[in-house]
Amino acid sequence: MKTVAVTKIGSLRDTNEETRGVIGVVDFPEQPLGPEDVRVRVAYAAICGSDPHLAEGFFGTDVPIGLGHEISGVIEALGERATRTGLKVGDRVAGNFLRFCGTCGPCRDGQQQFCEFIQDYNRPGMAETVTWHESQVYKLPDNVSLLKGCLLEPTSVAVRIADKTNIRVGDRVAICGGGPIGQLALQMMKMNGATSLTLIEPIAERREMALRHGADFVIDPITENQGERTKEITGGRGYDIVIDASGSPRAVQGLLDIAAKGGTVIYGAMYPHDFEMPLNLSDYLYLKELTLTGVFISPYTFPRALQILPHLNLDELTQSVIDLENAADAFEVHISGKFPKVVIRCNDLDDNGGNS
Ligand SMILES: [Zn+2]
Numbered sequence: 001m002k003t004v005a006v007t008k009i010g011s012l013r014d015t016n017e018e019t020r021g022v023i024g025v026v027d028f029p030e031q032p033l034g035p036e037d038v039r040v041r042v043a044y045a046a047i048c049g050s051d052p053h054l055a056e057g058f059f060g061t062d063v064p065i066g067l068g069h070e071i072s073g074v075i076e077a078l079g080e081r082a083t084r085t086g087l088k089v090g091d092r093v094a095g096n097f098l099r100f101c102g103t104c105g106p107c108r109d110g111q112q113q114f115c116e117f118i119q120d121y122n123r124p125g126m127a128e129t130v131t132w133h134e135s136q137v138y139k140l141p142d143n144v145s146l147l148k149g150c151l152l153e154p155t156s157v158a159v160r161i162a163d164k165t166n167i168r169v170g171d172r173v174a175i176c177g178g179g180p181i182g183q184l185a186l187q188m189m190k191m192n193g194a195t196s197l198t199l200i201e202p203i204a205e206r207r208e209m210a211l212r213h214g215a216d217f218v219i220d221p222i223t224e225n226q227g228e229r230t231k232e233i234t235g236g237r238g239y240d241i242v243i244d245a246s247g248s249p250r251a252v253q254g255l256l257d258i259a260a261k262g263g264t265v266i267y268g269a270m271y272p273h274d275f276e277m278p279l280n281l282s283d284y285l286y287l288k289e290l291t292l293t294g295v296f297i298s299p300y301t302f303p304r305a306l307q308i309l310p311h312l313n314l315d316e317l318t319q320s321v322i323d324l325e326n327a328a329d330a331f332e333v334h335i336s337g338k339f340p341k342v343v344i345r346c347n348d349l350d351d352n353g354g355n356s
C-alpha cells in the first residue's frame, strides 16, 4: 500500500541537499481489520505544519516514518462489531487520527488528551487506505465535500483552542500566525463574538486572507511596532485573548506584552524542544494576572468540529491539490508557503453527495 513517508531525517528547509530531509512514497502493509475497525479508502490528506517537524525527527528518527493525520475518505470495509455508530460501507468520512482507549486513568478522568495508549491506532493517513477504530471515524455532513472534509482534524484543533480561550462575547482577540490553524481559529473567534480581531503575520497574502475572513485588523510584526499598534487598536488596554498559532520562538516573545490585564494567552502550536522563553512572574502573573495555557491535542472536539465545518469558509485552504505519487513536490509547495494549505489526493474517488 502506497504511503507517504519521511525516508531521510533532516530539515526540509535545509539548503544543503546532503543533509536535507527527504519525503518519498513507500510501500507499507495494509493494517489488519480488527472486529471494531473501519477501513477507509483515503480521498484526501492535507499536509500539516507539524509534518516537517516529523522529518526533523521530533517524534523519533527510525525511518521510514509514515505521514498524514488530516484525512477524508470513503469506508470500504467494516469489522463485524464496528456497528455502534451506524457507519456503512460507502459512507464519506473523516476523523481523529488518535484513538482514545477509554480505559486508562486519564481517559476515565476526563483527560483523553493524556491517554496512555494513544499511539496504538496512530497510523499514517497519507496512504491508499487507513484502518481506524470505529470511535475515530465521523460521517461527513452531506454538504461537505471530501476535499473540505480532510480539514476536520485541523478544525478540531481550532475548536480546542477556542475552548481554552473561554471567550466572552465582546472580548478583544489577537491571533499570532496566519497558517491554517490561525485562519481557522480566526473564523471561530469571529463566530464567538470577538472584537478588535487582529491577525499578526509577516506574510502579506496571509494577512489579506484574514481580512477576507473576518479580521478587523492585521499587524505585520516585521515592519510595524506590535506594541504601538495594539495600543491603537485596543485603546491602550491590550487583548483579552491572545492566541499563538505560529509556533515561532521569535514571534511568541512579545505576546505577553500585548495581552490585557487579566487576559489569557494560549500557546496553540508546537515549539522546539529546547526553546525556553523568559517569564517575568512579577510583571505577567502578579501584576497582570495573565492565564497562560497550551494545546497538546484535541479531545472532545470532533463532534463539534463536524457541526461547525459546513459553516467555515474553506475555499482558500483547499486550492492546492497534488497527487500522492508527487508527494515530494507537494511538500516543496508546502515549504514554499505559496498556499496556506497543500492537500494530497490519495485516491481519485467519486464524491457523491459532497456539493461544496
Ligand atoms: Zn495537523
Ligand SMILES: [Zn+2]
Residues within 6 Å of the ligand: 100, 101, 102, 103, 104, 105, 106, 107, 114, 115, 116, 117, 118
Ligand atoms: Zn486512554
